[in-house]
Amino acid sequence: MIAGIVARNAELAAMGGVRVLVPPGDDMALVELAGRRVLCAADQVIEHRHWDAGTPLELVARKALARNVSDIAAMAGVPSCALATAAFAADAREADAEAIAEGFRRAGREFRCPVVGGDVGMHAAAGAPLVISVSVLAEPGPSGRVVTRAGAHPGDLLCVTGRLGNAWGAAGTGRHLSFVPRTAEALELVRILGDRLHAMIDISDGLAVDARHLAQSSGCSVEVDAAALPCAQGAAWQSALGAGEDYELAFACEGMPPAEACGTPVTVVGRFIDRQPPWVTAIVDGTRLDAGNLGWEHGLPERAP
Numbered sequence: 001m002i003a004g005i006v007a008r009n010a011e012l013a014a015m016g017g018v019r020v021l022v023p024p025g026d027d028m029a030l031v032e033l034a035g036r037r038v039l040c041a042a043d044q045v046i047e048h049r050h051w052d053a054g055t056p057l058e059l060v061a062r063k064a065l066a067r068n069v070s071d072i073a074a075m076a077g078v079p080s081c082a083l084a085t086a087a088f089a090a091d092a093r094e095a096d097a098e099a100i101a102e103g104f105r106r107a108g109r110e111f112r113c114p115v116v117g118g119d120v121g122m123h124a125a126a127g128a129p130l131v132i133s134v135s136v137l138a139e140p141g142p143s144g145r146v147v148t149r150a151g152a153h154p155g156d157l158l159c160v161t162g163r164l165g166n167a168w169g170a171a172g173t174g175r176h177l178s179f180v181p182r183t184a185e186a187l188e189l190v191r192i193l194g195d196r197l198h199a200m201i202d203i204s205d206g207l208a209v210d211a212r213h214l215a216q217s218s219g220c221s222v223e224v225d226a227a228a229l230p231c232a233q234g235a236a237w238q239s240a241l242g243a244g245e246d247y248e249l250a251f252a253c254e255g256m257p258p259a260e261a262c263g264t265p266v267t268v269v270g271r272f273i274d275r276q277p278p279w280v281t282a283i284v285d286g287t288r289l290d291a292g293n294l295g296w297e298h299g300l301p302e303r304a305p
């Protein structure tokens, strides 16, 4: 649907004096505005889909902002500010709005990305799901480099930061509520790797799906070694590859990456190869499996894992 919106509005962008340098379809759009390059993106979280009932709303607000800041990390950007909207059920309590406001205040300070405006609305119905939408603005980092999903070459290594899998946790109380977006690590990778860093994405839908995004955007395929996956505690390789909500970075790198970035471990988990179906292959005990459809894609009927 996003592609359709872009196609219908592409010719209108110039009316606002905006040049679209990277259109939506990457983690963020990059536009040139009054001579400056600005990264912008919007993302939303929906009750029962992105958090379980009973989750403190301060943490929900934090997650709503954090996953947007994770998209900034994916582009190697530096957060500027955010806007937020919330659509409450008709029977929502005042305390709910206050919890969300406080969650945004704390998260804005933590991520150096203050929420500077927005809107609050009410559903007509009692019990309607809470929906929180956040838009973020960011600037390129000190090097001026913006890293997109396109640019991986056959022979590049597929690398990830941190640990993967089991992010939803027991009863929905796992890392997806507490992760720290990898903005510092992304800038460090740009600094260390320079032009050897070819493409990057953050892992929201699961490594299999997000590696497929890297591969498809770059016109490559990618092989993932299941045995190399840095599994989080309690996570099997299937969860590390497909469960999603990790908000780590996955990137294509020419030659070996550093062992860590800003203290966060970096692991080589696969390799890009010439384009050939399938897009993503998992190598499990010497057997090759089509892994491109593992993982969570928002918009499907299933809830996040």
Ligand SMILES: [Mg+2]
Binding pocket: 027, 070, 071, 074, 201, 202, 203, 204
């Ligand atoms: Mg993303």
